[in-house]
Amino acid sequence: MVLLKMKFTQQRRVRLAQGLWLMSWLAVMCGTFVFCLGVYLKTEMIRRAEVMENTEIHVVPNILMMVGLASIGTNWVATRVCQDSLDASRFPRWKVLLLAWFVVAALLCVLLVAVVVLSYALQGRLEESLKVGLRNGIRFYKDTDVPGRCFQKETIDRLQMEFRCCGNNNFKDWFEVQWVSNRYLDFTSKDVKDRIRSNVDGRFLLDGVPFSCCNPASPRPCLQYHLTDNTAHFSYDYQAEELNLHNRGCRQALIDYYMDLMNSTGPGVLSVILIQMSVILSLRYLQTAVEGAMALEDPEGDSEGFLLEKGVKETFEDVKAKVLAILQFGQVDPNAEESADTEKAASPTPAS
C-alpha cells in the first residue's frame, strides 16, 4: 500500500524540478539566515560574558551556527540533484547519495526543533548563571586595583546605564556590599570608623548606590547617598520616591533582553523548519517520479511518485530487519553450522 501516491506527467515532473530548484536556493538563503542569527546571538552573549557565571546557554547559538552551515551544504546538493534530475544519464549517480541526504536533512529539522525547545528550557539556567555572575560583579566592583577584576567596575556601570537597571534584584543589593575601595576611605575620620565597626566583617557599608543607578528621566538631580534618610534631603520621602533610581534589577533586565531576542527569532526559525520539510518532501516525490519514468519504456510518459513504497508500518519493519541483518553480520549463523555438520556426517569419509 503506497503512501500518498501522485501521478506525474512529463510536464509536471519538469515543473516540479524547476520549483524545487528555486525552493532549494531559498533554503540555502534560509541556512545563511540561521547561521547569521547564531553568530549574532553568540556575540551578544560573549559581550556580557563577564556577568554570566557559566556558558551553558551558549549551546543555542552553537547549534544554530552548525545547523546553518550544514543546511547551506545540504540544500546546495539538492539544487545539483534538481538540475540533473531531468537528464536520464546524469541522475543515477545521485541514487546512493539521496538516502544519506534524506537522513541528514531530517536530522537538521530535528536539531532546529530542539533549538527552539532549548531556548525556552534553558531560561532557568540562564537566570541562575546571571544571578551568580551579577552577585560577583557587585562584590568585586570596588577591586579596581586587583588584576583580573579591574574592569569589573566599568562593566557593571555600563551595564546599569545601558539596561537601565540597578543591582541584582533591586538597588538595595548595593547596601549590603562595600563598593567603595579602601584606598579612598579616610580611616582617621570618625564616620568611617563608626561604619566599619558597625558590622562583623568590618566592611564600610553605606545606604548609597553608584552613579550608574541614577535615572536620567528623574525631574530632580540624582540622589545617590543617604537614601534611607528622609531628613538628609529636602522634600524627599524614601518610600514614595520612584523616579530617582532605576527600579529594575539587572538580572531581570538581562533575562527580558535575551528572552525577547530568542522569542523574536522563534517565528523565523519555525519558517525555516517548514521550508526545509517541504524541500525534503518535494525531493522525495521528484526522486520516485523520475526513477519510475526511467523504468518505463517511454521515458516521456506518465509515472507515479510516492513518499513511501509500502505503508509506514511495513517500511518500519523492513528497516528494522535490514538493521538487524547488518548487526548480525559478524555472528556465525547456528543453522548454517548444523547443516554443515549433517552434510559432513552424510557424506562418507574417504575410504581409508
Add this chain to the structure above:
Amino acid sequence: MPFMPVKFNLPKRVKLAQGLWMIYWLSVIVGILIFSLGIFFKIELRKRSEMMDNNESHLVPNLLILVGLLACGVNAFGGKVCHDSLDPIKFAKWKPMLKPYLLLCCGFNALLLLTAMLCFLMQFAVYLTLAEGLKNSIKFYKDTDTPGRCFMKRTLDMTQIEFRCCGNNNFRDWFEVQWISNRYLDMSNDAVKDRVLSNVEGKYLMDSVPFSCCNPGSPRPCIQHHLTNNTAHYDYDHRIEELNIWTRGCREALFSYFSGMMNSIGVLVIATIILESVDMAGLKYLSTALETMEDPENPECESEGWLLEKGVKETFSELFAKLKTLGKTNQVEEGADAQEAAT
C-alpha cells in the same frame, strides 16, 4: 577635427553597450545609497534637535534625498537606452531624446557639485547652532516643570552619557548656571541662603556637576560635588584628577560626530560626480558610434565615436555665439535697417 575619436567595430560596440549598462545600474545603486544616507542624516539631526535649539537647517539632508531620487531616475533611463542601443529599431525612438538627456546630465552633475560643497561648508553652521543650543540646554536643565522644556534634563543627561562629554566647552560650564530646580532647595537652610545671596542674580551656584558627567572608567566612585575643594574628599587633587568626569565638551563631541558624517557623505557625492561623468562620456561614445555607421543595414561595419564633434575651443566658441544670438533675437539689426532705408 573630432575631440578624442575612437574607432569601433561590432564586438567593440557590443562590449561598450554592455559595460555601460552595468555602470548605469551601479549608478542607480549609488543613487539609492545617497537617498538612504540623506534620510539617515535627517533622522540624526531630528534626534539631536533639542541640543541645537530646534532651528537646525535641514537643507543638506533634503538636498541629498532629492539628488538620490534624481540619480535613480536619470541612471535608470540611461540603462534602458543602453539596453535598447544595439537594436536599431528600438534605438531610433530614443535618438531624438539623447541630446536633451545629456544636457540634463550636465545639469545634474552641477547639482551634485553644489551638494558636495554644501556638505563641506554647512559644517560651520552646525558648529554655531550647537554652541548656541548647548548653552541654552544647560540653562534650561533645571526646568523639568516648565512645559516644552521638561525633557531637556533627560535629553542632556542621555547625550552626555552617550557622547562621553560634559558641559558645552568643558565641565566648568556647570559651575556658572543653577542646575538644581528651586523646588528641591531648602530655602530656610543657612548654607543655601548664603549661596543664593553670594551672587548678583540670586542663583544657587555650586562647584558640582550632574551625574551624567561621571566617567565609568574611573577606578574611584564618582566625585560629583565640591569638585574644586581638595579637602572635601580623601586623597583628591582636582588639578591632577583626570579620570573622574569626562573632560571633553559636548559641543566638540557632537560636532566631530556630525562633521565625520558630513565629510563621508561629501566624499561619496564627489565619487558619484566622477561616476556620472564616466556614464555621460560612455553614452556619448555609444550614440556617436551608432550614428556614424556608413551602412546602417550592415551591423558589422566600422564606425567612429567621439566626445565632441569639433575641438574643445571651437565647440565653446560656437556655444557662446549661440548664446549671443539668443539674446539678440528682439533687437533689430542696424545693417538691415540701413538697407531697407536705401531701397
